[in-house]
Amino acid sequence: MFDPIEKLKQYISLQSVSTDSSFKEGMNQTRDFVSDVFNQMGLNVEIVDTPLHPIVVAKREGEPSWPHVIIYGHYDVQPVDPIELWDSNPFEAVIKDGRIYGRGAADNKGPQMAHIAAVAELLEAYPELPLRLTFVIEGEEEIGSPNLLPFLKERKEELAEADLVLLSDTLSPSAEQVAITVGLRGIVALEVELTGPNSDLHSGLHGGAVYNPAQALCELCASLHDKDNRVNVPGFYDDVASVEDWEREELKRLGIEEVAYKKSLGINSFHTHPGYSPFEAVRYLPTLEFNGLGSGYQGEGSKTIVPSKAFAKITCRLVANQDPVKIGNLVKQTILDRIPDGITAEIEAGHEGIPYLVVPPHRENSPANYPSRLEQAFDAADSAIAEEFGKAPLFLREGGSIPIIADIKSELGLDSLMIGLFLPEDKIHAPNESMDLSMLTRGIKASKKILANLAGIG
Amino acid sequence: MFDPIEKLKQYISLQSVSTDSSFKEGMNQTRDFVSDVFNQMGLNVEIVDTPLHPIVVAKREGEPSWPHVIIYGHYDVQPVDPIELWDSNPFEAVIKDGRIYGRGAADNKGPQMAHIAAVAELLEAYPELPLRLTFVIEGEEEIGSPNLLPFLKERKEELAEADLVLLSDTLSPSAEQVAITVGLRGIVALEVELTGPNSDLHSGLHGGAVYNPAQALCELCASLHDKDNRVNVPGFYDDVASVEDWEREELKRLGIEEVAYKKSLGINSFHTHPGYSPFEAVRYLPTLEFNGLGSGYQGEGSKTIVPSKAFAKITCRLVANQDPVKIGNLVKQTILDRIPDGITAEIEAGHEGIPYLVVPPHRENSPANYPSRLEQAFDAADSAIAEEFGKAPLFLREGGSIPIIADIKSELGLDSLMIGLFLPEDKIHAPNESMDLSMLTRGIKASKKILANLAGIG
Numbered sequence: 053m054f055d056p057i058e059k060l061k062q063y064i065s066l067q068s069v070s071t072d073s074s075f076k077e078g079m080n081q082t083r084d085f086v087s088d089v090f091n092q093m094g095l096n097v098e099i100v101d102t103p104l105h106p107i108v109v110a111k112r113e114g115e116p117s118w119p120h121v122i123i124y125g126h127y128d129v130q131p132v133d134p135i136e137l138w139d140s141n142p143f144e145a146v147i148k149d150g151r152i153y154g155r156g157a158a159d160n161k162g163p164q165m166a167h168i169a170a171v172a173e174l175l176e177a178y179p180e181l182p183l184r185l186t187f188v189i190e191g192e193e194e195i196g197s198p199n200l201l202p203f204l205k206e207r208k209e210e211l212a213e214a215d216l217v218l219l220s221d222t223l224s225p226s227a228e229q230v231a232i233t234v235g236l237r238g239i240v241a242l243e244v245e246l247t248g249p250n251s252d253l254h255s256g257l258h259g260g261a262v263y264n265p266a267q268a269l270c271e272l273c274a275s276l277h278d279k280d281n282r283v284n285v286p287g288f289y290d291d292v293a294s295v296e297d298w299e300r301e302e303l304k305r306l307g308i309e310e311v312a313y314k315k316s317l318g319i320n321s322f323h324t325h326p327g328y329s330p331f332e333a334v335r336y337l338p339t340l341e342f343n344g345l346g347s348g349y350q351g352e353g354s355k356t357i358v359p360s361k362a363f364a365k366i367t368c369r370l371v372a373n374q375d376p377v378k379i380g381n382l383v384k385q386t387i388l389d390r391i392p393d394g395i396t397a398e399i400e401a402g403h404e405g406i407p408y409l410v411v412p413p414h415r416e417n418s419p420a421n422y423p424s425r426l427e428q429a430f431d432a433a434d435s436a437i438a439e440e441f442g443k444a445p446l447f448l449r450e451g452g453s454i455p456i457i458a459d460i461k462s463e464l465g466l467d468s469l470m471i472g473l474f475l476p477e478d479k480i481h482a483p484n485e486s487m488d489l490s491m492l493t494r495g496i497k498a499s500k501k502i503l504a505n506l507a508g509i510g
Numbered sequence: 511m512f513d514p515i516e517k518l519k520q521y522i523s524l525q526s527v528s529t530d531s532s533f534k535e536g537m538n539q540t541r542d543f544v545s546d547v548f549n550q551m552g553l554n555v556e557i558v559d560t561p562l563h564p565i566v567v568a569k570r571e572g573e574p575s576w577p578h579v580i581i582y583g584h585y586d587v588q589p590v591d592p593i594e595l596w597d598s599n600p601f602e603a604v605i606k607d608g609r610i611y612g613r614g615a616a617d618n619k620g621p622q623m624a625h626i627a628a629v630a631e632l633l634e635a636y637p638e639l640p641l642r643l644t645f646v647i648e649g650e651e652e653i654g655s656p657n658l659l660p661f662l663k664e665r666k667e668e669l670a671e672a673d674l675v676l677l678s679d680t681l682s683p684s685a686e687q688v689a690i691t692v693g694l695r696g697i698v699a700l701e702v703e704l705t706g707p708n709s710d711l712h713s714g715l716h717g718g719a720v721y722n723p724a725q726a727l728c729e730l731c732a733s734l735h736d737k738d739n740r741v742n743v744p745g746f747y748d749d750v751a752s753v754e755d756w757e758r759e760e761l762k763r764l765g766i767e768e769v770a771y772k773k774s775l776g777i778n779s780f781h782t783h784p785g786y787s788p789f790e791a792v793r794y795l796p797t798l799e800f801n802g803l804g805s806g807y808q809g810e811g812s813k814t815i816v817p818s819k820a821f822a823k824i825t826c827r828l829v830a831n832q833d834p835v836k837i838g839n840l841v842k843q844t845i846l847d848r849i850p851d852g853i854t855a856e857i858e859a860g861h862e863g864i865p866y867l868v869v870p871p872h873r874e875n876s877p878a879n880y881p882s883r884l885e886q887a888f889d890a891a892d893s894a895i896a897e898e899f900g901k902a903p904l905f906l907r908e909g910g911s912i913p914i915i916a917d918i919k920s921e922l923g924l925d926s927l928m929i930g931l932f933l934p935e936d937k938i939h940a941p942n943e944s945m946d947l948s949m950l951t952r953g954i955k956a957s958k959k960i961l962a963n964l965a966g967i968g
Contacts, residue, residue, distance in 0.1 A: 237714055241812045250776030256695055256910030259797040259827050260739075261771075261788035263781035266800035266822075267735060274732035277725060281718075313719075318708030321851035323721035330719035339717040342724035343815050348802035349823060354699045354860050356825050356911075357801050364724075365807060367814050369717050393779035402812050452714030453814075 054176065056169035056496060057152070057489065059089060061145035063127075063161045064154035070105055070128035071195050079105055079191060082127050086189055093172050095187070102199035105191030112175075112185040119425050119506045120184035120214040122466070123171070124456075125164030125221070126193035129156035130481045137483035151486040158478035160193065162487035163220035166473055166495030174500055174507075183507035186214065193221075196403070197456050204463045215425035217460055217468040218502070220495065222450060224472030225306050227488055230437045230498075232430075233470040235335065235409040235449025236457055238370035240380040241402025244387055245363040246272070246395050252348065253358040262358060263394035266347040269362035272390055276340055276383075281323050283340045283368075285386045288379065293372035293409060295336045296417050302446050303331055334451035339369045340383065367402070369451065372409035380404065405455030410467040412447045429469050429506055436501035437471070440494040445471070469502075471495070512634065514627035514954060515610070515947065517547060519603035521585075521619045522612035528563055528586035529653050537563055537649060540585050544647055551630050553645070560657035563649030570633075570643040577883050577964045578642040580669060580924070581629070582677040582914075583622030584651035587614035588939045595941035609944040617938035618651065620945035621678035621931035624953030632958055632965075641965035644672065651679075654861075655914045662921045673883035675918055675926040676960070678953065680908060682930030683764050685946055688895045690888075691928040693793065693867040693907025694915055696828035698838040699860025702845055703821040704730070704853050710806070711816040720816060721852035724805040727820035730848055734798055734841075739781050741798045741826075743844045746837065751830035751867060753794045754875050760904050761789055792909035797827045798841065825860070827909065830867035838862065863913030868925040870905045887927050887964060894959035895929070898952040903929070929956070 066085055067078030083099065083106060090097045090110035100107040105128065132142040132155050140146045142155040152162065174181055190200050204211060222233040248265035249258070278284050313330060314322065324333040343366065348359030368379055384399050391397045411418050413427040438444040457468050473495045479485045524543055525536030541557065541564060548555045548568035558565040563586065590600040590613050598604045600613040610620065632639055646669075648658055662669060680691040706723035707716070736742050771788060772780065782791040801824065806817030826837055842857050849855045869876045871885040896902040915926050931953045937943045 239714075239814070241814075243812070248777060253775070254910065255797070255799045255801065255825060256697075256792075256827055256908075258775070258792060259799045259909060260791040260795050261780050261782055262775060262777055263739075263779070264800055266803050267731065269803070270728040270731035270800070270822075271735075273725065273728035277729075281721075317711070317716070317720060319706060319720060319852050321721070322719050323850075323852045324719055333718040334714075334716060337718050339713070341713045341717045341814075341816060342722055342728070342805065343713065343813055344806035344808045344817065345724050345727070345803050345820060346805075346808040347800065350802045350804040350821075354701070354823055354825060355801055356697070356699075356799075358799060359802065362803060364728075365812055367713060367812060369714055392781075394777050394781045450714075451717060452712065 054169055054172035056165050056492065059169070060152060060162055060165045060492070063165065064145040064152070064156055065143055067143050068128045068156070068191065069131050070192055072131060079128070083108055083191065086127050089168060090187060093175060095185070100203060102192070102203065104199065107191065107200070107203055108187070108189040110187040112183070114182065114184040118182045118184045120186070121503065121506065122186045122188055122211060122214045122217045123167045124217055124219040125167070125187070125189045126160050126191065127189050128191045128194050129159065129161070130194050134483065139484055142485070147489070150489050152489055153484060153486040155485055157485050158474035158487040159480040159485065160221050162492055163473035163495065164189070166220055166492055167218060167499050169496045170499035170503060173496070174503055178509060181507050181509070183503060186211065200456050201459045201463065204459060208464060212464040212466070214464070214466060215423070216429050217466050218429070219468060220471045220473040221454065222470045222472040223474055223476065225308060225446070225476070227475060227491060228441065229305070229307055229443055230441050230445045231448045231472040232433060232445045233450050233472060234412055234447050235372055236407060237338070237451055237453050238374060238376050238407030238458065239367055239403070239405040239453045239455070240370065240376035241367045241404070242380060242384060243363060243365050243400045243402060244272070245361060245398045246391070247361050248395055249358060249360055252360050255356040255358050259358055263392060264358050265362040265395055266359050268392060268395045269345070269347060269364060272387060273342060273364055275390055280326055282325055283338065285340070285383050287382050288338065291373045291375065292338060295332070296415065298415050299336070299449070300332065303335070303448060305446055306331055335449040336371060338371050338374060338379070341367055341369070343367055369453065370407045372407050374407055376404035376406060405453050406458035406462060408458040408461060409449065425506065426467055429502060432502040432505035433469055433471060433498070436498040436505070439501070440498045471498070512627055512630035514623050514950065517627070518610060518620055518623045518950070521623065522603040522610070522614055523601055525601050526586045526614070526649065527589050528650055530589060537586070541566060541649065544585050547626060548645060551633060553643070558661060560650070560661065562657065565649065565658070565661055566645070566647040568645040570641070572640065572642040576640045576642045578644070578672040579961065579964065580644045580646055580672045580675045581625045582675055583625070583645070583647045583679070584618050584649065585647050586649045586652050587617070587619070588652050592941065597942055600943070605947070608947050610947055611942060611944040613943055615943050615945040616932035616936035617943065618679050620950055621953065622647070624678055624931055624950055625676060625957050627954045628957035628961060631954070632961055636967060639965050639967070641961060644669065658914050659917045659921065662917060666922060670922040670924070672922070672924060673881070674887050675924050676887070677926060678929045678931040679912070680928045680930040681932055681934065683766060683904070683934070685933060685949060686899065687765055687901055688899050688903045689906045689930040690891060690903045691908050691930060692870055692905050693830055694865060694912050695796070695909055696832060696834050696865030696916065697825055697861070697863040697911045697913070698828065698834035699825045699862070700838060700842060701821060701823050701858045701860065702730070703819060703856045704849070705819050706853055707816060707818055710818050713814040713816050717816055721850060722816050723820040723853055724817050726850060726853045727803070727805060727822060730845060731800060731822055733848055738784055740783055741796065743798065743841050745840050746796065749831045749833065750796060753790070754873065756873050757794070757907065758790065761793070761906060763904055764789055764906070793907040794829060796829050796832060796837070799825055799827070801825055827911065828865045830865050832865055834862035834864060863911050864916035864920060866916040866919060867907065883964065884925055887960060890960040890963035891927055891929060891956070894956040894963070897959070898956045929953070
């Protein structure tokens with residue numbers, strides 16, 4: 053009998069911090085653990101080397117006519133700092149009041165375990181299950197999955213013939229309301245550095261004669277939004293995918309009040325486009341965000357200089373249909389067009405990620421030739437979640453970015469069924485991370501029903 | 511015979527870095543040296559204790575009817591870092607190609623020595639010279655003269671009955687063209703900190719819903735100037751003293767070309783109010799300058815956050831007739847009026863300094879009842895400098911601030927005759943500081959003529 057909670061406790065105890073090379077041993081142990089679990093389930097395990105942390109691939113082969121599901125997860129976790137804020141050892145799973153605590157409990161060891169356990173239980177019950185499975189469990193998600201796209205390209209032939217990807221690495225609004233994420237924002241990053249005089253100047257001797265680059269930066273950055281917080285870059289919204297009525301209706305069932313959201317952020321007012329609630333704005337609209345600013349003297353007291361330089365770190369979150377390369381170039385050109393005399397600019401391009409959107413079946417805007425097994429999976433998830441969690445799932449876009457989901461779509465042509473099994477209170481990436489065990493147990497049941505349905509035995 | 515160059519070499523060799531407590535011994539030795547010099551000249555020396563570095567006061571008493579000149583200087587110097595950029599030991603005077611090198615050579619030991627030597631030589635030649643003198647040589651100029659104003663207040667009775675203050679701690683444009691500084695800008699500092707959400711937020715999950723304080727800061731700061739670089743704060747220019755035609759004419763003789771100034775700053779364009787040259791702008795107009803900006807992530811690469819906070823360090827340079835307290839309040843109130851919903855602001859007031867302006871005699875805007883001994887001193891300086899340097903001095907306002915000059919005016923009612931004896935190439939506050947020895951020798955002669963004239967023997 054597969055014991056998911058016992059397995060998860062072992063999984064959490066393994067120290068798989070991918071960003072820190074001192075955790076090399078922990079990464080190896082974790083990979084061995086994952087391999088063993090899949091071996092015990094009778095899958096064919098392969099460790100695929102990458103320049104850094106290998107990918108664990110575990111397969112259940114079968115007839116070409118059987119449905120083929122790729123199940124994605126990651127065995128690496130975030131660092132545990134600040135360690136002094138943890139109430140227990142982050143690498144020792146502790147169960148308390150129906151929650152399991154430890155680094156990675158919710159991101160992503162627990163949610164991933166729902167699908168592993170579902171497969172293990174299904175295969176115990178139905179050794180002849182007519183379903184092909186490929187687990188892809190990577191070890192570099194927390195450092196940006198630098199080697200996953202190369203892996204997808206290399207294995208394109210065998211992976212692209214799958215029907216869909218199933219994963220749980222997204223958020224649900226509450227334990228009563230599961231969300232299926234159908235959209236993720238893309239991203240494009242750039243950094244602008246302005247230079248005025250060739251060195252910091254005495255603000256008495258030269259102030260009033262020269263363009264202060266900190267002032268020029270503020271004027272430039274201020275020009276990038278209008279008073280309604282729309283991005284003031286010509287063409288920025290040209291390709292933005294429209295929002296359907298069903299999406300807005302679905303989102304109204306989110307169950308979070310604006311007042312509570314404001315309170316949690318400590319603000320007295322939102323700042324959204326007219327006609328968009330804050331919940332809509334983060335999902336349906338692109339942004340241009342200043343992630344950092346710097347110029348001149350930042351220490352205690354004052355230093356009377358005209359700084360030589362000023363910089364802004366900018367990222368744009370993009371919605372479906374927007375191209376990060378195109379938007380990056382638009383923003384860059386707009387900035388260059390607005391540099392005043394007396395100031396020079398350098399713009400450095402950063403990382404990019406494509407936005408993602410899958411329209412669920414049976415919506416007014418669903419594609420005409422909906423892939424039948426994807427449709428079957430969405431339908432099965434809809435009813436399985438309704439049965440196990442007591443409420444039908446919400447099909448929602450999210451504001452965050454998981455670039456690999458868009459990469460899987462663009463490289464393999466596959467859509468993803470993303471079932472949210474962690475919750476806002478789970479403290480992912482923070483001290484005292486935990487997972488609601490009822491999300492795990494119900495998640496296992498739902499996953500089993502979805503997979504069984506696809507295999508034609510549900 | 512007083513040997514000014516020998517004395518200056520000794521003076522430079524003494525390590526009087528006021529800001530660094532490890533130079534306590536050097537400060538003591540320097541103070542003793544200055545006292546000894548004045549004692550040897552037959553003056554009555556008093557060491558006036560302060561909470562940090564004492565002030566050396568040296569007096570030549572005399573008949574109440576004799577003119578009384580206060581000569582100001584400072585015996586402390588800037589730190590020598592970065593020491594590796596010095597071509598010689600900063601505390602060992604080296605004479606080369608007509609210049610004397612070492613920390614403090616130009617700021618202020620050399621220029622100050624011109625007046626000490628002038629007095630020494632005059633007193634040797636005319637032991638009965640009918641002139642009262644009070645040297646005030648402080649040890650805290652490089653740390654903002656925190657104890658000079660309290661000293662002025664305490665000694666107000668004896669100091670206020672002087673006729674004027676004579677000093678050389680300002681710049682002349684070249685060795686051929688001495689400037690007499692007649693105006694200094696004041697200053698008022700403040701720091702604005704904006705807060706949006708109560709912590710840094712994930713820019714995917716929340717971006718688009720909340721006001722980014724870095725964006726709000728840019729919008730706020732951008733609102734503080736119009737496109738002609740005028741400060742956009744209602745009332746900011748209300749009290750600005752007018753500029754007289756003679757001032758603009760005088761300034762045209764500065765002898766520095768705009769092209770050369772631009773080149774030295776590495777910029778392709780100035781950014782001044784229409785109708786003001788860059789040389790006029792820094793002297794006749796107040797500014798609002800961003801000395802530093804900071805927000806969010808400033809390290810390598812990118813971090814996809816909506817920052818919680820953003821700050822700007824601001825100083826305004828003020829011109830004659832502007833009140834730092836009034837302007838500080840105007841700017842503060844304007845900023846508070848412009849804080850949008852969703853953002854809160856905290857403003858911290860910094861230091862303040864009053865602007866200073868003395869109109870030389872015989873100008874269209876000179877006061878009607880010009881103090882006769884001040885008039886005599888200005889006239890004597892005019893002709894003495896013309897004789898010794900070959901060209902009449904320019905009477906110019908400067909863009910920098912020396913708050914003690916305005917303090918002396920407001921506390922004692924005395925104006926200052928500021929004769930520029932250091933030059934742009936002297937590298938004050940920087941490695942390889944030096945002074946042109948011809949500025950010293952000619953400065954001694956000019957100072958002697960001015961003092962002798964005041965004493966009625968010129």
